[in-house]
Amino acid sequence: MTDPARPRITVVTCLRDEGPFVVEWLAHLRALGVDRVLAYSNDCRDGTEALLDALAPAGVVHVSQGDIRDTPGPAPQWRALSEAWDHETCAGADWLLHLDPDEWIALDGPGDLVSLIAEAGSVDAIVMPWRLFGSAGRLTPGTGLTPERFRRAAPVGLAYPALASFVKTLFRRDGPFEGFGIHRPRQGGVPRLVDDTLAPLDEFAAAPSRILLWRGGAAPAGRRVQLNHYSVRSIHEFLVKRGRGLPNHVGKPIDLTYWVERNFNQDECTMIDPQLDAVRAECAALRARPGVSEAEAACRDAHRAALEAVLATEEGAVLCGRLALAGGSVAPDARLGRALVGLRQRASR
Template sequence: MAEQDPRYVSVTPMKNEGPFVLEWVAHNRAIGVDKIVVMTNDCTDGTDALLQRLDDLGILKHVDNNSGKQSSPQKRAYRKFLSMDFAQPNDWVIVIDADEMINVKTGDNTLRALTDAIPDAKTISMTWRLFGNAGKVGYEDRFLSDQYRRAAAENTKRPAQAWGFKTMFKRGLWDRLGVHRPHRATVETMEECHWYNGSGQLMPDRYFTKSWRSMGDSVGYDLVQVNHYALKSCESYLVKKMRGRAHHLGDSLGMEYWNMMNQNAEEDGSIDATLDRKRGLYYEMLSDPEVARLHHASCDLHRKQIAQLRDLPEMQELMQQMTAGLTASQRA
């Protein structure tokens, strides 16, 4: 019996990303993710309801990741994903966050084109490209990939996050998920991991046990990168500050994080290669009346939260700091 073709299965912990869900789902479907698994916790903006509707329509799998315990939602999500056997040993598992979009630059710009381009690969690390705020003050219900097109240069080594990576891997090869890379290999050596970078080059042996970011001898963007939209508009950043960081319990966001992630050195529109597919899938989902209602309700709530936050002195000060140096028309 012939071995079944591997599927591409993504897993994402998520909280309060409602206004951005549909584009993100459409993008993942456009690049060929076969099964999108989203684990939500503590949502107050309708994210969970929207994802459940998409689950009802058979578009993705939504899992309730709420817990009464004060524990990391991300770690809970990863453990739950493995326990539910969403991926078979030969399937590719992709750990991806809600503000990240995989940008495949080879073939038809799908994940299958990527793995076809590196036929020996069983683990592939994809380096971040940090996309800055691009001077956008106000929130708009438009594709992030249309609004935020300026990013860190490829050779930007600092901040350390500029060369952070995300990793996709064959499920049977690793026993534990991590935000940036898997852990606990089921094999004994790095050679058996068949671990490549985003340019199709073998990763150095040291990655077998540690490290979450690329270095000069391991960075590569030729075949794939991960577009990381950590900031979005100044107004949306206020809401993100209120929510807190997804993987860092108790962390407070401010200008230090803003300045670190606000990288705008170069224009990069390479992700547009899948725009037509993404747009078609987006409007197909939006044609469902309940999806449309939930999406627009989430966007409206986002605007309401922004208006409330902009009245707070602390947030007014943050807005002033974020918009310093912008022209009057940009700040309007």
């Protein structure tokens, strides 16, 4: 029976050919107290849509956008977020969050998002910063949950590249907001925001266009939440992702530059480890549901075939080798990072 005092949390996501990662990602959200996932799919070829439909009894609401990537109009992710705001799944929620399937919420202290919300108190939103996780030197995917396979990350507070300071935002549906954004909701007023340490973010709240929580290389004390961003995974998984493209900037290539700007393996991060037993239990329960294991296996087969097709081309084979040669990126120290950010800002002006 649902506890009427417990906040209802809905996550909105946009997927294209993400099948091998859906079950574990959904399991981690369920273990954190997320009630519903509103999943928009587009241009899927790997069986993701069948898997999402099989997961409907586990709180997944699937909306297929069809084949829209080459049609006029906004990018698939923006179309999804525009529609999601008035969808009944979001309209009936207390708290909302937009995430991608390569973003995992890691908590230090609170057992779940309900506890985090209670600890934050009378706020409208909790800003959760990215932490970039690298490939851990893996050529092949290996086995296990994504957080088990990739445990090395960028230093906390990485100053450069600036994208390391991107955030996502868990926010109250009845707060001063007018719709979804990719990194933070569109504001109709100035909300009460807190950061990953649950400290007020008044200046950030008053600047609605800001999507970077940039600390110039300083590591925050008392971090309670972060978003583990597994944007590259192994080399083989990255090569398949490259063919899928990005849901927001569909013309932006996923290439060696993308790899170098995200493949940081300098620090071991175990912040999410206490959550993983619950994730494994949820995975087992999800795969026991009718049709789920079969649909997930079909997705894995499709990704293996996609990888074989990529590696059979000269371009794919060469890029595979270059990714291996590139290895892991080295984070600049705080002083150099700030200088590089300043250089980029001056050039853009």
